[in-house]
Amino acid sequence: MARTPAPKTAPSKAAASTSKEPRISTPETRAAEVKAKAAKSVAKSVAKSAAAARQAATKLAAPPLGTAKAKAAVAPSGAVAKPPSSTRPEAHGKPAAATAAASAEATASTKSLTDQIAEEASQNTLALNPLVGVRGEDLMNAAKTVIGALAAQPQIVAQQWMGFLGELGKIVTGRSEVAPDPKDKRFAHPSWSENALHRGLMQSYVAWANTVTEAVAKTSLPDKDAARARLVTSIFVDAMSPSNTLIGNPLALKQALDSKGQSLLDGMKNYLADLAQNGGLPSQVDMSKFKVGENLANTPGTVVFKNEVLELILYTPTTDKVFARPLLIVPPQINKYYAVDMSPNKSMIRFLLANGIQPFCISWRNPTVRERDWGLDTYIRALDEAVDAAREITGQGTINVMGSCSGGITTSTYAGWLAGQKLDKLNGIVLAVCVIDTEAGTDTDFAALVTPESVLAAKQMSATRGILDGHELAKMFAWMRPNDLIWNYWVNNYLMGNQPPAFDILFWNADTTRLPARLHGDFLDLIFTNPFVNANKMAIHGTPIDMGKVKADTYVIGGTTDHITPWKAVYQTARIYGEETTYVLSNSGHLQSLLNPPGNPKSWFVTGKAKQADADAWAGAATKQEGSWWTHWADWLKQRGNGEIAAPKQAGSQKHKPIGPAPGTYVFEP
Numbered sequence: 001m002a003r004t005p006a007p008k009t010a011p012s013k014a015a016a017s018t019s020k021e022p023r024i025s026t027p028e029t030r031a032a033e034v035k036a037k038a039a040k041s042v043a044k045s046v047a048k049s050a051a052a053a054r055q056a057a058t059k060l061a062a063p064p065l066g067t068a069k070a071k072a073a074v075a076p077s078g079a080v081a082k083p084p085s086s087t088r089p090e091a092h093g094k095p096a097a098a099t100a101a102a103s104a105e106a107t108a109s110t111k112s113l114t115d116q117i118a119e120e121a122s123q124n125t126l127a128l129n130p131l132v133g134v135r136g137e138d139l140m141n142a143a144k145t146v147i148g149a150l151a152a153q154p155q156i157v158a159q160q161w162m163g164f165l166g167e168l169g170k171i172v173t174g175r176s177e178v179a180p181d182p183k184d185k186r187f188a189h190p191s192w193s194e195n196a197l198h199r200g201l202m203q204s205y206v207a208w209a210n211t212v213t214e215a216v217a218k219t220s221l222p223d224k225d226a227a228r229a230r231l232v233t234s235i236f237v238d239a240m241s242p243s244n245t246l247i248g249n250p251l252a253l254k255q256a257l258d259s260k261g262q263s264l265l266d267g268m269k270n271y272l273a274d275l276a277q278n279g280g281l282p283s284q285v286d287m288s289k290f291k292v293g294e295n296l297a298n299t300p301g302t303v304v305f306k307n308e309v310l311e312l313i314l315y316t317p318t319t320d321k322v323f324a325r326p327l328l329i330v331p332p333q334i335n336k337y338y339a340v341d342m343s344p345n346k347s348m349i350r351f352l353l354a355n356g357i358q359p360f361c362i363s364w365r366n367p368t369v370r371e372r373d374w375g376l377d378t379y380i381r382a383l384d385e386a387v388d389a390a391r392e393i394t395g396q397g398t399i400n401v402m403g404s405c406s407g408g409i410t411t412s413t414y415a416g417w418l419a420g421q422k423l424d425k426l427n428g429i430v431l432a433v434c435v436i437d438t439e440a441g442t443d444t445d446f447a448a449l450v451t452p453e454s455v456l457a458a459k460q461m462s463a464t465r466g467i468l469d470g471h472e473l474a475k476m477f478a479w480m481r482p483n484d485l486i487w488n489y490w491v492n493n494y495l496m497g498n499q500p501p502a503f504d505i506l507f508w509n510a511d512t513t514r515l516p517a518r519l520h521g522d523f524l525d526l527i528f529t530n531p532f533v534n535a536n537k538m539a540i541h542g543t544p545i546d547m548g549k550v551k552a553d554t555y556v557i558g559g560t561t562d563h564i565t566p567w568k569a570v571y572q573t574a575r576i577y578g579e580e581t582t583y584v585l586s587n588s589g590h591l592q593s594l595l596n597p598p599g600n601p602k603s604w605f606v607t608g609k610a611k612q613a614d615a616d617a618w619a620g621a622a623t624k625q626e627g628s629w630w631t632h633w634a635d636w637l638k639q640r641g642n643g644e645i646a647a648p649k650q651a652g653s654q655k656h657k658p659i660g661p662a663p664g665t666y667v668f669e670p
Helices: 026-059 066-072 096-108 111-124 137-154 154-172 196-218 225-239 249-257 261-279 348-354 376-394 406-420 452-463 470-480 482-495 505-512 517-529 567-577 614-620 627-639
Strands: 301-306 308-316 321-323 327-330 359-362 399-404 426-430 467-470 514-516 553-559 582-586 604-609 623-626 644-645
Touching: 026 261, 066 406, 096 321, 137 154, 137 225, 154 196, 196 623, 225 482, 249 261, 249 359, 261 482, 301 376, 308 348, 308 376, 321 327, 327 376, 327 406, 348 359, 348 627, 359 376, 376 399, 376 406, 376 517, 399 406, 406 517, 426 567, 426 627, 452 467, 452 517, 467 470, 467 517, 470 482, 470 517, 514 517, 553 567, 553 627, 567 582, 567 614, 604 614
Parallel strands: 327 359, 327 399, 399 426, 426 553, 553 582
Antiparallel strands: 301 308, 308 359, 321 644, 467 514, 582 604, 604 623
């Protein structure tokens, strides 16, 4: 869907100072004065808004408040009704019993608003992708392209405008059949179909959105420009939704009335806090509910190796016997490692331990400007040292490795580097939600904005700053998925006055890191050199990378609804490693496809060898299985585990003595 800049607050009136003493004006004092004045102005406006909201809610919030119908339609604690099977407005003469039954049925299967937005946002976690080559200016340039295309073809605008006016006439007279997508949760509340004012507002918006979208679609733009146009149009259209306003949101009006305006005060407090601490964007998670090392990343383990780039954690066995050959996990550099060690019930590390697999995990250092010159070759050298430490500690000549997202890019680069030197250190390679064929990964919203000019500008920007800040990347990412990552929270935090959800995945997602400028540049270069497909286009420490030389058993995982690394593009990763690669397609998005422990009755996956050149052909021949792919993966690892041995009594070895307990120190670096 689309995004739009967050609404701006009206400028506050400066209050005259009552002090007669002369004061020295500094940037700090001026900033403090502005904040204080803004707070006073906000308090006054909120008080007025609370009274206005009570009046508006009484008139607009439908079904009529206080009736049995209202109690059935609005669940307690801010629950949001699930969209009915059809959201088309019904005739005014619809029987009351049928309407009440429909409302009750919708309410029966509701979930709380915070749970809902947490679930949706968790499908849109930050990850390294072509977006690292996108800037705010690129969105603006795409918007200019749209405006220019419409201005050059006024007949399209006129035709669409006349159609819109005709539909407005039907809306006013109650004859319109315009309705939102039944899956659009913004218009799930019964008031959107039962209250005449809200129904008209919703239908007008949907008709307008359709008009704008169709007008842009009819312009004669080249494919690349058309993709950019669709993206910026969706951002603009989504931002204009009436559900993003107090008067246009029945649930927010109900909350304001029930709380006697307190929800508006709470919402303004949340807004001011985000203005000061979150760059003006709504917070996605209650950060106070989690602490790394306590209720996250708390699986017992030991740091057994450390260099300036990484710490290597070895986890404490929980079984009497373990498989001799370990698994070393290589996480993405743009996020911290503990996505694999969330809460105990979804910890991949704990699952591996329970299956007798010895997991090592890398925790990357959070680089600063001082480390601006760390490139991909720096990370490959550091990874090689960690692999050697794991081999020495376990006494194994070869180990299994797993890389996810950009960690998979690093792992693939490392595998190619080893192969180029004819070094045999890896037995099995697991890659998760990782695209290494950059041409295959161009069918995404993010890639639509990537141009040679934008990539060059992004490289120059990070080179000037010395780093790519993960927080800045997260802001841009949010505007690429605004309904899930901005407007849901705008409604929940500000209009409803709720706190953001306490969800471990969202906490991890907000706990971003930085990329050194050189590593950022190296990743951007991959977009155009595509070195994993085109042999010898990249060299690490003087060794050309040729993936055709890599000989290792490989297991690759994609997600059915992953919009960051689309599953068909991930399938091409499997193809690069050869036809004997096992490809697994999990039924979820980017991170959720990975955090898929056994026990979820809705889980399923598809698996098969990557023998077909076409991903759809592979899917047609693959085998579907119920349950989590984790059990299938564990069996694959056990078959390559080199037999069982007694679990080690102590962590490390004579050469690699314990340094400290997990989760180490690098994970705490701000």
